[in-house]
Amino acid sequence: MEGRCAVETLAGFGFSGTSCIPRVKLGFGTDVFLCTGSDEVYVFSTQERKLTAVLQCPGPVSDLVESHDKQFLYVACRSGVYCVSLQFLLSRYEHSSPRADASSSPAELKISSEFLVAAEEGVLSLLVVGSVLLTLSQRDVFWTLTLYKSSNYEKLSSFSRVSGVVHNDAEGKMGRRRRPALICVLSSDATPPCSSSTSSSEATLSDGHVRLEPVLFKLLFGIDVALAKSPVILCGLPDGCLCFLPLRLPGSRLRVLRSLEQPVVFVGASAPGQCLVAVGEQGRVVLIKTDKEGGGHKTVFIEGCVPAPVMCGCVDKNTLYYSTGSDLLLLDLSEGSTAREGQERDEETRSKTDAALQSPTSLNVCRIVALAVSACNTAVELLGLCVRGQLQRITLPVGREDATLSKVPSTQGGRSVRDLLSAIGDVCERASVLKSAIKSKNQILQHLNQVLNISFLLTASTHSEEQLPIQQKPIRCHARTGWSRLLQEDSLNLTCVLDNSSPYVLERGWTLSVALFPLSCPPSEGGESSSAHFSFPFHNLHPGQTFEVSLPLAAAGDASFPMTVSCSLIFSLTSLLGEEAADLAGLQSSCVSLPLNTLTVDWLHALQVNSPTATPEKVTSQTSNPTDAIQDFLMSRQIRGSGRAEGGGERADQYSASVRVSAQLLRDTLLLKSSDLDPQGPKLAPQNVCLSLLDWLLSEGAGGVTTGRQGDKVALCSSGIHARGPNGHAVKLTAKEVNVGEESTGKEESPTTVEVQVQSSSIAAVCGLHHAVLRRVQTLLQRAPASTKSVQSLGLRRSLQRAERLLQEIQQSRISVAFGMGASTGQMTRTLLSVYRELRENPLLIM
Known part of the structure; x- marks a missing residue:
């Protein structure tokens, strides 16, 4: 692929803090549905280049799908699945904005509880196959695939499988819940489960449907499924398992086809169905093809690893497009498909496929989190949603670079310059963020180095306490007593002085802890020890400086002397790491306590x-x-x-x-x-x-x-x-x-x-x-x-x-x-x- 991609921003949406990974789905006509994980679904017209409607759902939307006849829209929320007639939406839209011009605001359409068709909690993925509505949901450690009749929404059957991960672990790199991949696989010689205008030679029938060659289909799912020409449901789960379920075969059950050992992000097939591809979040790619062996065929599983993490992906003809967040890459799935027969063909196929997996082509487009292939006959166009909430049209170059340059008009050249400047701006922004993060990490490391040096210094002085007097300790405490009178009541106060004679600075996060214990420590009325503890936070105590605090020691008439005053320094790791400590297990309340020295207040001090x-x-x-x-x-x-x-x-x-x-x-x-x-x-x-x-x-x-x-x-x-x-x-x-x-x-x-x-x-x-x-x-x-x-x-x-x-x-x-x-x-x-x-x-x- 030569030349540079043209990136055009169509609209901007915000979806920060959403619970599910965003998704872009092609709708009827030139409309595009944007599922951002919030409780709103946006309908955007690529022809009019404007937002036409906003669907307000009862809860956060995890997935949506259209029926094959383009008459109904199914929306999966937290409380269940809702079904809305697209004609009803159009009539509501026309009624809400009659004779509106192109600059009119989008219609806001609320989906109420009367549209609920399947009261099922935890639905993450939807799929419509003919007259069957399929839902894939998670409850605790179980994944459940449920089949409903789309005419009256009667529950037909349900299949469950124990997941390898718990609910809290099913979150991706962006802190959002992963949506399982759910597609329908058909044999290329089978009749589609519904009427469709798509040619049978194409691999993609509609959204969520792919075709495979009959030989590959039979080798993967069995001769019984191939003879019955049954559609097969393929599920890519966050625990890494790629499962399949034949629909029309009696006694079918959910079985595992392959395990990627990492969350499955995308499952698709190339045209004309010669390769089935599955992509994992950590970059593992599995290509499933057929190969000749003697007089027959065998299934070949080719595994490789591409740059990660993989955020999203899509397939157009023989090309896999996927985004890592920092770049948009393409992988040619047709490498090695026309080699010679026999062992030489097998080795050549594997070598070319491995080479293609190791060196995918970069398209120099960053920060894409959702992808879809746009319906365009002249060029390859992708619709992408970036992390800043912008819907972008990505046009790939066609032909050689010299031919492309000769036919590119001036407007296209200006657009390429703008795209290049936009890409440079994105790179500069990412570099600035990384620079700030590196600077913050360096400051934390310097602070931690100071803390370790102070800890070693105090630990060494504590071990040599018998040989080292208190006056010679690098960090020590001394105190003085004094009587004061307030409201005709005398009280003895203790002024504790922390002296930093070390070469280190006591920065933020340090606390001076003072504990008072009478000599006999008699039990109080409640049976607890009569001791008192005081804490005094401070920061930036430089070498040679002192930190002075005062605390009440005893009231007049109290004879609990002599009294032991134990001084120590406490450092909180939370103050060092800040908000990052909340993500580390066991560090939310971790503190380092370093004893300084012990003081004694006797009767002569209290006279x-x-x-x-x-x-x-x-x-x-x-x-x-x-x-x-x-x-x-x-x-x-x-x-x-x-x-x-x-x-x-x-x-x-x-x-x-x-x-x-x-x-x-x-x-x-x-x-x-x-x-x-x-x-x-x-x-x-x-x-x-x-x-x-x-x-x-x-x-x-x-x-x-x-x-x-x-x-x-x-x-x-x-x-x-x-x-x-x-x-x-x-x-x-x-x-x-x-x-x-x-x-x-x-x-x-x-x-x-x-x-x-x-x-x-x-x-x-x-x-x-x-x-x-x-x-x-x-x-x-x-x-x-x-x-x-x-x-x-x-x-x-x-x-x-x-x-x-x-x-x-x-x-x-x-x-x-x-x-x-x-x-x-x-x-x-x-x-x-x-x-x-x-x-x-x-x-x-x-x-």
């Missing part, structure tokens, strides 16, 4: 320190929490029953605990020799050591958390620190120099130690502050030189574990009393007193 001028009296709780009221009641009972002897000589309403630390250890770790707190030498060193230790306890960022009073020296005085705990009770911290006797250390010389004492009327406050001081001392030991560590860290670790267990018992006692879990007041009092005795009877000396 409200009073100024030195404030009177150090007991501060009562200002909240009306029932738990605190019960605790106050227990404390009053404890004061009456414990007596002065329980406190070791102290006031009956005060409890205390202490920790002693070597003064030399403090000087070595806190660097008092080079500090501004020691300007006069060793004379003021003991007092400076005590004050420096208290200041360090209040300002040290233990557990990665600092307080808002860091660096504030106003609250320090010789009498100690007066503050209010998070449970509302007054507390006092003092530090003084104490000489330890030989009986304590076993040495001749008496070392100088600094004793840190915690006093309060609340056992919970004493235990909580004692635990916080032990954690600070543990940090101090890690900084000390190896020569000063005369006490094993194992003993300190055991003391910390005992303090945590005491805090858990106190917290469990408060929860049990608050929710009435059966414990009496006397039992709670004895439990709290035993906790306090264990705390006092296990002193800890750090040398």
Whole structure:
């Protein structure tokens, strides 16, 4: 085929978002029916070049077909098959627009439920053979071929077959349901099932009817079908099976002729019926021909593969036309049909056919989704529907290129130029779309590369957490606490800061997740863990930048300390892929969670320190929490029953605990020799050591958390620190120099130690502050030189574990009393007193 195709746009239609693949069907006269998959059918006149009518159907139209006498139109909708008289349509059209000129608007004709002739759901293909109406429908996993009598629409018979694909899988590349191929095959020596003006020598009788040579017909469907001259129904299903059913043969059943192993898009035959062709969606082509073998004939199945995906196809004489969406191609079906006899003929036929399949001819027409052969005697004309909804007339060149050029008029040459420019525009548009898609994919890959690098970086730092301090992690969290007052209610807030010290940018899709867990994690009233989770999305956190969030930690009167703050980064794959994630199974809710570090907020972080001028009296709780009221009641009972002897000589309403630390250890770790707190030498060193230790306890960022009073020296005085705990009770911290006797250390010389004492009327406050001081001392030991560590860290670790267990018992006692879990007041009092005795009877000396 030489020369270039002429493409002419006849009209424009829109069918985006339709459920079925569009279809172009030739109607009576010069009219063309356009079935776009919506609930409208367009009637277009190619002679007048205008839209004459629009049929409004009760539902989306999947297929339509005319009767052989051109008197009736059958339309398949979701609810069934409707039949409309074409004369009725013409009369309605003439009545709706009398004496209308060529520019009048098309008539809108509504097909109501009174035209319903077959109430069958799921009909996808229709075919009329003589006086029989055939419907092919799908329900679940069954394909059903049903035969109706076209006179009274009585159901004659039904044939079913299990499909190899489910309903949701029967969708093509364009997201629309595939329409099964349904045609009628006749032997060329048989009488047509109806009167037709078409010559018997032609392969195509009418839409959906083809003729085959008697020999090929007999070899394919059997001698019984050939003798009965029965029409054969050929079905190409989306599961790849090519099935056939003889109509006039008693006891016929639906049988498989061939399997393409891919959805069948088109089935047809060449003229004069020497070849039956079936085309699959992925490009598999099966040519069925006859070949001489000895004194007889045999059936030859020739398989090949053409460029895919195949959107639609049609046959005109010996040529197959099919569209891949990006190009319109033709395949010559007559290659190798006139070779010599015998084995040499067989080999030559196969070689020529294989060569033709491997190199189809391009017509340089793109974006065609529906095809039909137009009735034209002078040239080969195709009617195509493109993806933009335009009905196009495609005229193929005839003869050699030189003869064609000599006979082409100037108007035809101008039209060819316009067609060429239109094709160039389509190619440019496709190139622009592909360029945008490639750019989007590159951005997604770059973003994904950043995510993978950050994941590997955090995973490596997590595995080496023991060797890598928190301050040296590339991406880490630190926090600070602060009290605020709103509506006469005090509350403790936590400001969490995400620090990005890595060389990577945390782009969109990242979320900072913060989880709060009390140390004991007691069950709530509903039996669930008393934890809280917060999520803070962010994007574009560059290297060196920080992301700061604030969240409520506890209200005044809450003593659920110490509290663990777990920080992690969460990345959502949906934010990276966008709408494409919905098409990937299992990625709709997929997230990547990367732990950062864990922070601890203890009692020292939650203290409200009073100024030195404030009177150090007991501060009562200002909240009306029932738990605190019960605790106050227990404390009053404890004061009456414990007596002065329980406190070791102290006031009956005060409890205390202490920790002693070597003064030399403090000087070595806190660097008092080079500090501004020691300007006069060793004379003021003991007092400076005590004050420096208290200041360090209040300002040290233990557990990665600092307080808002860091660096504030106003609250320090010789009498100690007066503050209010998070449970509302007054507390006092003092530090003084104490000489330890030989009986304590076993040495001749008496070392100088600094004793840190915690006093309060609340056992919970004493235990909580004692635990916080032990954690600070543990940090101090890690900084000390190896020569000063005369006490094993194992003993300190055991003391910390005992303090945590005491805090858990106190917290469990408060929860049990608050929710009435059966414990009496006397039992709670004895439990709290035993906790306090264990705390006092296990002193800890750090040398």
